[in-house]
Amino acid sequence: MTQIRRLDPETKRRIAAGEVVTRPVDVVRELVENSLDAGASRIQVAVDGDGTDLIRVRDDGHGMRREDAALAVERHTTSKLSGPDDVERVSTLGFRGEALPSIAQVAALTVTTNDGGPRGTRVHVSAGRVETEAAGRARGTTVEVRDLFSNRPARRKHLSSAKAEFARVSKLLSRYALCHADTRVSLSHDGRETFSTPGSGDTDALLGVYDRTVAGQSTTFSFVGDDGDGDEARVDGILCYPSVTRATRDHVHVAVNGRPLADESLRRAVVAGYGSLLAGDRAPIAVVRVTLPPAAVDHNVHPAKAEVSFRDDAVDEYVEQAVSEALSTADLRRSGEVAMDLETSLQPLDGESRLGDVTVIGQFRELYLLCAAGDELLVVDQHAAHERINYERLRAAVGDVPSAEVTPPVTLSVSAAEASLVDALADDLRALGYEASTFGGRAVRVSRVPAPLGRTAAPESLRTVLAALDGDGETPADVRDELLKDLACHPSLKAGETLSTEVGERLLDRLGSCEQPYACPHGRPTILALDEETLVRGFERGNTRLG
Numbered sequence: 001m002t003q004i005r006r007l008d009p010e011t012k013r014r015i016a017a018g019e020v021v022t023r024p025v026d027v028v029r030e031l032v033e034n035s036l037d038a039g040a041s042r043i044q045v046a047v048d049g050d051g052t053d054l055i056r057v058r059d060d061g062h063g064m065r066r067e068d069a070a071l072a073v074e075r076h077t078t079s080k081l082s083g084p085d086d087v088e089r090v091s092t093l094g095f096r097g098e099a100l101p102s103i104a105q106v107a108a109l110t111v112t113t114n115d116g117g118p119r120g121t122r123v124h125v126s127a128g129r130v131e132t133e134a135a136g137r138a139r140g141t142t143v144e145v146r147d148l149f150s151n152r153p154a155r156r157k158h159l160s161s162a163k164a165e166f167a168r169v170s171k172l173l174s175r176y177a178l179c180h181a182d183t184r185v186s187l188s189h190d191g192r193e194t195f196s197t198p199g200s201g202d203t204d205a206l207l208g209v210y211d212r213t214v215a216g217q218s219t220t221f222s223f224v225g226d227d228g229d230g231d232e233a234r235v236d237g238i239l240c241y242p243s244v245t246r247a248t249r250d251h252v253h254v255a256v257n258g259r260p261l262a263d264e265s266l267r268r269a270v271v272a273g274y275g276s277l278l279a280g281d282r283a284p285i286a287v288v289r290v291t292l293p294p295a296a297v298d299h300n301v302h303p304a305k306a307e308v309s310f311r312d313d314a315v316d317e318y319v320e321q322a323v324s325e326a327l328s329t330a331d332l333r334r335s336g337e338v339a340m341d342l343e344t345s346l347q348p349l350d351g352e353s354r355l356g357d358v359t360v361i362g363q364f365r366e367l368y369l370l371c372a373a374g375d376e377l378l379v380v381d382q383h384a385a386h387e388r389i390n391y392e393r394l395r396a397a398v399g400d401v402p403s404a405e406v407t408p409p410v411t412l413s414v415s416a417a418e419a420s421l422v423d424a425l426a427d428d429l430r431a432l433g434y435e436a437s438t439f440g441g442r443a444v445r446v447s448r449v450p451a452p453l454g455r456t457a458a459p460e461s462l463r464t465v466l467a468a469l470d471g472d473g474e475t476p477a478d479v480r481d482e483l484l485k486d487l488a489c490h491p492s493l494k495a496g497e498t499l500s501t502e503v504g505e506r507l508l509d510r511l512g513s514c515e516q517p518y519a520c521p522h523g524r525p526t527i528l529a530l531d532e533e534t535l536v537r538g539f540e541r542g543n544t545r546l547g
């Protein structure tokens, strides 16, 4: 049984209080978090206009008793902490006891609630006056917020258009819906439903928030690791295949202990887990939940709790590892455009060796290998496939990159900044296979270049490598990887080359044993699959099987 109490002064001092409500979206966040904390399985959010007219959040959570409902609207009252030490191990989304009173300060607030008893309670707060009365309601809570900021003209003036304010709400609620995929969440604007999720897991939530293409090309995953102190750390969620990407990391939804966060380093870790499956300028669509023991996370570092700090910095690493492992076992073959429905694109992988039972049928336009694989017709981009094979071979040649002498050495003219980088990064460059020395402050003499497995880099590639080593966040290992990708791509099988069936089969064999056969090193697909069902439907053969 929950009971709301006033926080003691020491606890109040410890919580990083701040301005909670500056926009309509803040009201929605606080109310939705309260509903989740109340164990709701269904949350319905309604917004009129820009949200200043009305925001209503209705849930089927545990509700409140009459005396608790009256106390809830007072400042620093919460059922979620019982003493100062609880701040460090809080597992609920709320804990400061500030949301309802803060909202009541800038709006008219009505809370209608029932904890399962015969009668419910309605508490209305407006202009500092609190009225409590009996009210009918099934178990759960409805909070209505009207006339937001009517007593704060400056705040109100600061708001964007109704469309923009609602877009903020929609984005926020989508994140909660995706991160809490077992909760039914719906949003309506001016009486019209804009999205809803059915509360039946990740794939359906993705379908509710995005569409069939996105949901159909995704894989759920779950990973249990160690947080470094022997405590269990769990990473799970859903990852879209690299066939559906976006231009920004906005669609990488990360949550820690149930709270969606705008955490760039976690998002970067998710993207890093995709590795070379993604083209450099693309970002995936993914929902990644991290669950850690409450004591491992500090939610109390940000007034709106939009950021957390981890008491252990390995978190990014195992998020990357979890994503990478999930993708290496998923079947990432792109479905051909003709296969439009969810069932077809979700077909599971058959057999162990990924391209084990593939027969080469022929070649099309000297660009594509056509192959039969069970019920599927595969179209393999031979150039992309070859790049992938080369890249993995090069990468497997561990340690320093072998180099070759440039005779005679080549002189590159460089900027003063580049010249000083050459001196500063001499060791990193040597590990990458370059031998370069500066002279005259604006010139570099290149006497050795990387040459793994007989592929010799051009001396000019030093410029790209310098730029990459100088860039933010790129480690020498990343740069090495990029260099190998470029080397892998240049001498690969050119488009427009006739392949014998035998060479084609060897190519497929090698591709099948790659760690990641379904994309070239730069993230383009290597294989499209067209299954028999699609042909059956296309030729209108109904349920008859092809003989």
Ligand code: ADP
Pocket: 002, 003, 004, 030, 034, 035, 038, 059, 061, 062, 063, 064, 072, 073, 077, 078, 079, 080, 093, 094, 095, 096, 097, 098, 099, 100, 101, 140, 141
């Ligand atoms: P906090 O969430 O930090 O505890 P709030 O001001 O948001 O503070 O809420 C105060 C208290 O009111 C909560 O601790 C909770 O007990 C109760 N409460 C608020 N919203 C709901 C709800 N939707 N269902 C049940 N209880 C609620």
Ligand code: MG
Pocket: 030, 033, 034, 093, 094, 095, 097, 099, 100
């Ligand atoms: Mg709260």
